[in-house]
Amino acid sequence: MLLLGMLGLINRARELRPSRGTTMPPPYRLDAATAFDGASVNAHPAPYRPIEGGGMEMNTTITLDDRARQLFPALAWSTLGTGLLAGAASDLVWEGWARIVTPVLVGGPLQPAALVQSVFGFENWFWAEVIHGVVGVVFYPLGYLFVARPLARVIVPFMPWWMVGIGFGLGLWVFALFVMAHLIAGLPAFLGFIPLAWASCAGHALFGLVTAAVVRWREAHLKEGRS
Numbered sequence: 001m002l003l004l005g006m007l008g009l010i011n012r013a014r015e016l017r018p019s020r021g022t023t024m025p026p027p028y029r030l031d032a033a034t035a036f037d038g039a040s041v042n043a044h045p046a047p048y049r050p051i052e053g054g055g056m057e058m059n060t061t062i063t064l065d066d067r068a069r070q071l072f073p074a075l076a077w078s079t080l081g082t083g084l085l086a087g088a089a090s091d092l093v094w095e096g097w098a099r100i101v102t103p104v105l106v107g108g109p110l111q112p113a114a115l116v117q118s119v120f121g122f123e124n125w126f127w128a129e130v131i132h133g134v135v136g137v138v139f140y141p142l143g144y145l146f147v148a149r150p151l152a153r154v155i156v157p158f159m160p161w162w163m164v165g166i167g168f169g170l171g172l173w174v175f176a177l178f179v180m181a182h183l184i185a186g187l188p189a190f191l192g193f194i195p196l197a198w199a200s201c202a203g204h205a206l207f208g209l210v211t212a213a214v215v216r217w218r219e220a221h222l223k224e225g226r227s
Contacts, residue, residue, distance in 0.1 A: 082222075086210070087138055094206070113125055166208055171208075
C-alpha cells in the first residue's frame with residue numbers, strides 16, 4: 001500500500017509539472033517611480049536568473065540606468081522646451097516682483113543687471129540685462145531639472161515638489177548674493193542684509209516655486225499626450 005501511495009504522488013507531480021515547450025508568464029518588476037512627484041508605477045518584465053543548487057529566481061535588481069531614468073529627465077527636445085517654458089514664466093514673475101512690487105515694499109527696484117556689471121566689470125547696461133535674462137530663462141531651469149530636483153530626490157525624497165522649488169530659489173539667492181556679489185564682486189555678503197536683500201530673497205523663492213510648478217504641469221501634460 002505504501003508503494004502504491006508513493007507511485008500515486010509521483011504521477012500527480014508529473015501531471016502538475018508544465019510540459020516541455022510551455023512558457024511561463026514573465027514576472028514583473030516595479031520600479032520606484034512612485035517616490036517622485038506622485039508618478040504612476042511602471043511595471044517591466046524582470047528576467048529569471050540561475051541560483052546555486054539549481055532552479056531560477058526573479059532578478060529584481062535595479063540597474064544604474066533605471067536609477068538615472070528616475071532621477072533625471074530625458075535628453076530630448078521636449079525637456080529643453082520644458083526648461084524654456086518654465087524659465088520664461090519664472091523670469092516674467094521675477095521681473096514683475098523686481099520692478100513693480102519691490103519698489104512699493106522697500107522704495108526701490110531690484111536691479112540684477114547692476115550685479116552682472118559688477119561681476120563682469122563692464123558698463124553696458126543692455127548686455128547686462130541680456131546676460132541676466134538668458135541665465136534666468138535658459139540655465140536656471142535646466143539647473144532645476146538636472147541638479148536641484150535630482151539632488152532633492154536622493155537626499156530628501158519625502159519633500160513635496162513646491163518645497164523643492166522654493167529651496168531651489170533660495171539656493172539661487174545664496175548663489176547670487178553670496179557667491180557672485182560677495183566672493184566675486186567684493187560686495188558685502190548678502191548686501192549686508194538690507195531690505196533690498198530680503199526682497200531679493202522673496203523674489204528668488206518665487207522664481208523657484210514658479211519653475212517647479214511649470215515643470216510639474218508640463219511633464220504631466222506630456223505624459224497625458226503619450227498615453
